[in-house]
Amino acid sequence: MRTNDKYYLTTPIYYVNDRPHIGHTYTTVAADVAARYHRLRGEDVFLLTGTDENSQKNVAAAEKAGYADIPAYLEEMSRVWRETWSDLGLRFDDFIRTTEPRHIAAVNKFWNAVKERHPDDIYPGEYSGLYCEGCEAFVTETDLVDGNCPIHKKPPKAIKEKNYFFRLSAYRQKLLDHIDSHPGFIRPESRRNEVRSYIDKFMTDVSISRESVKWGIPVPGDPKSVIYVWFDALINYISGIGYGTDEEKFRRYWPADLQLVGKDIIKFHCALWPAMLLAAGLELPKQVFAHGFFTIDGDKISKSLGNAIDPRDLVKKYGFDTVRYFLLREITFGGDGDFSLKRLGERYANDLANELGNLLHRVLSMTEKYFEGRVPPAEGGCAEAAADQAEAWQNYEQALAELDFGGALDVIWEHLRWDNKHIDETKPWVLAKTDRKELSRVMNYFLEHLRHLAWMLTPFLPETADKMLVQLGLEPAGDKPDWKGQQAWGLMKEGATIRKGAPLFPRLEANSEEK
Numbered sequence: 001m002r003t004n005d006k007y008y009l010t011t012p013i014y015y016v017n018d019r020p021h022i023g024h025t026y027t028t029v030a031a032d033v034a035a036r037y038h039r040l041r042g043e044d045v046f047l048l049t050g051t052d053e054n055s056q057k058n059v060a061a062a063e064k065a066g067y068a069d070i071p072a073y074l075e076e077m078s079r080v081w082r083e084t085w086s087d088l089g090l091r092f093d094d095f096i097r098t099t100e101p102r103h104i105a106a107v108n109k110f111w112n113a114v115k116e117r118h119p120d121d122i123y124p125g126e127y128s129g130l131y132c133e134g135c136e137a138f139v140t141e142t143d144l145v146d147g148n149c150p151i152h153k154k155p156p157k158a159i160k161e162k163n164y165f166f167r168l169s170a171y172r173q174k175l176l177d178h179i180d181s182h183p184g185f186i187r188p189e190s191r192r193n194e195v196r197s198y199i200d201k202f203m204t205d206v207s208i209s210r211e212s213v214k215w216g217i218p219v220p221g222d223p224k225s226v227i228y229v230w231f232d233a234l235i236n237y238i239s240g241i242g243y244g245t246d247e248e249k250f251r252r253y254w255p256a257d258l259q260l261v262g263k264d265i266i267k268f269h270c271a272l273w274p275a276m277l278l279a280a281g282l283e284l285p286k287q288v289f290a291h292g293f294f295t296i297d298g299d300k301i302s303k304s305l306g307n308a309i310d311p312r313d314l315v316k317k318y319g320f321d322t323v324r325y326f327l328l329r330e331i332t333f334g335g336d337g338d339f340s341l342k343r344l345g346e347r348y349a350n351d352l353a354n355e356l357g358n359l360l361h362r363v364l365s366m367t368e369k370y371f372e373g374r375v376p377p378a379e380g381g382c383a384e385a386a387a388d389q390a391e392a393w394q395n396y397e398q399a400l401a402e403l404d405f406g407g408a409l410d411v412i413w414e415h416l417r418w419d420n421k422h423i424d425e426t427k428p429w430v431l432a433k434t435d436r437k438e439l440s441r442v443m444n445y446f447l448e449h450l451r452h453l454a455w456m457l458t459p460f461l462p463e464t465a466d467k468m469l470v471q472l473g474l475e476p477a478g479d480k481p482d483w484k485g486q487q488a489w490g491l492m493k494e495g496a497t498i499r500k501g502a503p504l505f506p507r508l509e510a511n512s513e514e515k
Helices: 022-038 056-066 072-089 101-117 166-180 189-201 228-231 249-254 263-280 309-317 322-329 341-371 383-401 403-424 428-434 436-457 462-470
Strands: 007-012 044-052 095-096 123-134 137-140 157-166 222-227 258-262 286-293 295-298 337-339
Touching: 007 022, 007 249, 022 258, 022 295, 022 322, 044 072, 044 157, 044 403, 056 072, 072 095, 072 322, 101 123, 101 263, 123 258, 157 189, 157 222, 157 263, 166 189, 166 263, 166 309, 189 337, 222 228, 228 263, 228 295, 249 337, 258 263, 263 286, 263 322, 322 337, 322 341, 322 462, 337 341, 341 403, 341 428, 341 462, 383 403, 383 436, 403 428, 428 436, 436 462
Parallel strands: 007 044, 007 258, 044 095, 258 286, 295 337
Antiparallel strands: 123 137, 123 157
């Protein structure tokens, strides 16, 4: 049975001006791992992802692709994004599109709620300043580096037009107070400090409509203007759970427990978004976590460089579990990192094939050879091993609570490396001739430990973990409500039959393209 606890988490919604690449996959994989972990804990999990379709980037991409009908382009590209995540086995509970009627209804309700609660918080004015089309953001001179946007390396455009403004500055102290009293609201700490400084020293009222833009959601009561894409897009986090259309569902899941974003959009999510919610009388999300960027072999991900890797291309050779593992083990979540095909191949060969796959294959092969493929008696068990494993579970869960995905994987790999070493030290092949009772105890231990490692791997490498459990003669994990029960020591049943299969990570042929 599920508990009454809910866990609502979101990815950013993605522009559909191009197909998903490995950078987008990084965020979505992290969300998927967190969601799987909380489902295993028996919580009522809701994972929302989707596409941002009211962006001028999308309009330009549609025109470049030869689409006269922009909605047709958005429909096609949104399908590509949704199917990519589904094909990769990333499990989301809903996929929001910002052109959907439910989202438009939510945006209208939200705008009107702000106007009703605080009539002066949305006011007409004239915007005269700089606008970065790449960021789709209004910027100031202090945001620029040598006159250019630091992200897109281009100068912003000077614009002047009549707009509606949101009185963001009215929420400065409330935001600072919230950040100070809720240290876990923005993570990691470096991003919290960055946002706090921005709110304290630089945050000003922001334009929330565009008069010169024709694609987007019209301003309520003023159809000649459209709502600024960020003011519209952020509302997806509540429109996707029923705000304005299903109030019971909305009350069930809001506030969000975790919102995952890239560091480039942290100010929108940790300054503008919480101020908007305060203005509308809604609770703030419990945590916003901003991960870093990563490069491809040292270069920024760029279409012009041709290095925007499609994750499905990697899956054809390595399988998606390998990609999941590499992204969360190689790159510290919250920091910057580098994606390298050479390092991916090395992680596959060393960590996954030689250490994890080889350990399972060795243990099952010896079980077949010495015990006719059946789980041997524990011969009194091992209290020390049970205590060791209990500590491992504690460290593993603590790491996941902190979104330290690499730390949780370190716990697993520390133990499986110890197992590989312990096999060489205990020498089951010698015990088979000299001490059958000790052999039985040792092999029972290895089988039981592999069961624990498989369960620990379930949120990270779901396909691999299920294969491990099946080869151990057990049922695949699924969304087990007895997560804590699976952490007990000694659940491998004496006499149960193992089902050794093919190696988890077969040897791959060298690829000349890897460098």
